[in-house]
Amino acid sequence: MNIGRASAESGISAKMIRYYESIGLIPAASRSEGGYREYSDNDVHTLRFIRRARDLGFTVEQMVELLALWRDRKRASADVKRIALKHVEELERKARELREMSGTLKHLAEHCKGNDRPDCPIIAELAEEAGQPARPSSGRRRFGPMAAGLTTGRSTSGRPARS
Amino acid sequence: MNIGRASAESGISAKMIRYYESIGLIPAASRSEGGYREYSDNDVHTLRFIRRARDLGFTVEQMVELLALWRDRKRASADVKRIALKHVEELERKARELREMSGTLKHLAEHCKGNDRPDCPIIAELAEEAGQPARPSSGRRRFGPMAAGLTTGRSTSGRPARS
DNA sequence: CCTTGACCTTCCCATTATTGGAAGCCCCAC
DNA sequence: GTGGGGCTTCCAATAATGGGAAGGTCAAGG
Numbered sequence: 001m002n003i004g005r006a007s008a009e010s011g012i013s014a015k016m017i018r019y020y021e022s023i024g025l026i027p028a029a030s031r032s033e034g035g036y037r038e039y040s041d042n043d044v045h046t047l048r049f050i051r052r053a054r055d056l057g058f059t060v061e062q063m064v065e066l067l068a069l070w071r072d073r074k075r076a077s078a079d080v081k082r083i084a085l086k087h088v089e090e091l092e093r094k095a096r097e098l099r100e101m102s103g104t105l106k107h108l109a110e111h112c113k114g115n116d117r118p119d120c121p122i123i124a125e126l127a128e129e130a131g132q133p134a135r136p137s138s139g140r141r142r143f144g145p146m147a148a149g150l151t152t153g154r155s156t157s158g159r160p161a162r163s
Numbered sequence: 164m165n166i167g168r169a170s171a172e173s174g175i176s177a178k179m180i181r182y183y184e185s186i187g188l189i190p191a192a193s194r195s196e197g198g199y200r201e202y203s204d205n206d207v208h209t210l211r212f213i214r215r216a217r218d219l220g221f222t223v224e225q226m227v228e229l230l231a232l233w234r235d236r237k238r239a240s241a242d243v244k245r246i247a248l249k250h251v252e253e254l255e256r257k258a259r260e261l262r263e264m265s266g267t268l269k270h271l272a273e274h275c276k277g278n279d280r281p282d283c284p285i286i287a288e289l290a291e292e293a294g295q296p297a298r299p300s301s302g303r304r305r306f307g308p309m310a311a312g313l314t315t316g317r318s319t320s321g322r323p324a325r326s
Numbered sequence: 327c328c329t330t331g332a333c334c335t336t337c338c339c340a341t342t343a344t345t346g347g348a349a350g351c352c353c354c355a356c
Numbered sequence: 357g358t359g360g361g362g363c364t365t366c367c368a369a370t371a372a373t374g375g376g377a378a379g380g381t382c383a384a385g386g
Contacts (some may be wrong), residue, residue: 002333002334003333003335004332004333004334011278013270013373014333014334015373015374015375016372016373016374018335018336019372019373032380032381033185033382033383034334034335034380034381035334035335035380035381036333036335036381036382037334037335038333048328054372056264056267056268057261057264059371059372060371061371062374063299076221077275080275081272081275084268084275085269085272087265087268088265088268088269088272091261091262091264091265091268092262093263095261095262095265096260097256097257098220098254098255098257098261099254099258101219101220101254102250102251102254102255102258105219105247105250105251105254106251108247109244109247109248109251128308165362165363166363166364167362167363176344176345176360177363178341178344178345178346179344179345181364181365184345189378197351197352197353197363197364198351198352198363198364199352199353199362199364200363200364217343222342222343223343225344259386313329
């Protein structure tokens with residue numbers, strides 16, 4: 001089958017299938033006379049594996065590992081468990097941070113009258129000259145570029161959500 | 164003061180200060196004879212405001228709004244509250260999704276013996292041919308490109324973690 | 327047989343926030 | 357007066373994905 005079909009059957013866009021091939025997550029597909037990529041049911045099987053892993057928030061890098069373990073009949077389940085647990089830890093840490101942030105904000109918002117007067121503790125807090133003189137350009141970064149890798153808005157966030 | 168000093172005092176890297184200027188989050192700084200950017204204490208004040216907002220997970224886009232509100236003495240606190248609460252909702256949703264993911268994974272990992280035998284329900288789950296034939300190339304996407312915007316690994320994930 | 331349209335190909339660009347590097351000025355302390 | 361470090365700009369990369377252009381292929385219909 002061609003890439004469109006494989007895409008429909010696996011739930012991964014054709015674009016991403018080509019991308020995954022380009023970065024080596026999946027081997028290069030064989031081509032038809034006309035240069036079209038050809039996929040077998042087995043390939044689709046692999047693609048679905050990838051889709052599920054992706055839906056669980058695994059990064060491509062982790063998927064490389066998982067795929068190798070999947071294909072290796074002699075793999076030790078301990079390896080899989082290790083990867084999974086490491087991922088669980090990451091997810092939990094990120095969830096915790098998110099909850100802390102939302103808690104702080106919520107608290108601030110609760111003390112914000114929400115009327116048309118300019119008093120607002122949220123702004124006040126942000127403007128406050130408090131604490132240490134700030135660690136020098138700590139360069140603290142956020143998540144990884146794509147952060148947690150959640151299957152977000154599904155139907156909700158189809159739009160680019162910005163300009 | 165020059166950008167290095169402003170960076171140290173605000174906790175935002177010089178690189179990011181220039182970046183914020185380039186995208187219009189902050190106005191272009193005046194320049195010294197030698198072409199160096201010059202910052203006042205007030206500018207540093209603004210930069211710290213930005214740093215705090217960033218630490219609370221606000222995106223640049225949201226910071227633009229917050230800064231405008233901050234600078235506008237006649238602002239309505241209702242606007243600030245609205246933005247904050249919307250952000251809280253987002254954060255909570257993301258945290259919830261993360262917890263769901265980690266829960267699923269944890270459950271799977273608990274049933275994985277973790278020995279040197281190849282049996283592993285994690286792999287089995289991923290490989291399973293179950294369910295619907297997968298919604299056609301749904302193109303479901305994850306978070307925004309930078310997802311939640313947490314102050315992540317601090318010391319943990321400093322490394323590029325790849326290649 | 328040839329056209330049409332759906333599908334495929336590659337390549338490039340954009341997104342987000344941030345860091346890294348290179349090449350080349352500038353400035354202050356010694 | 358000079359050396360090293362700070363400053364400047366521009367370019368690239370990151371992760372994952374979408375969007376589009378320009379052009380080739382395939383299958384069905386006229």
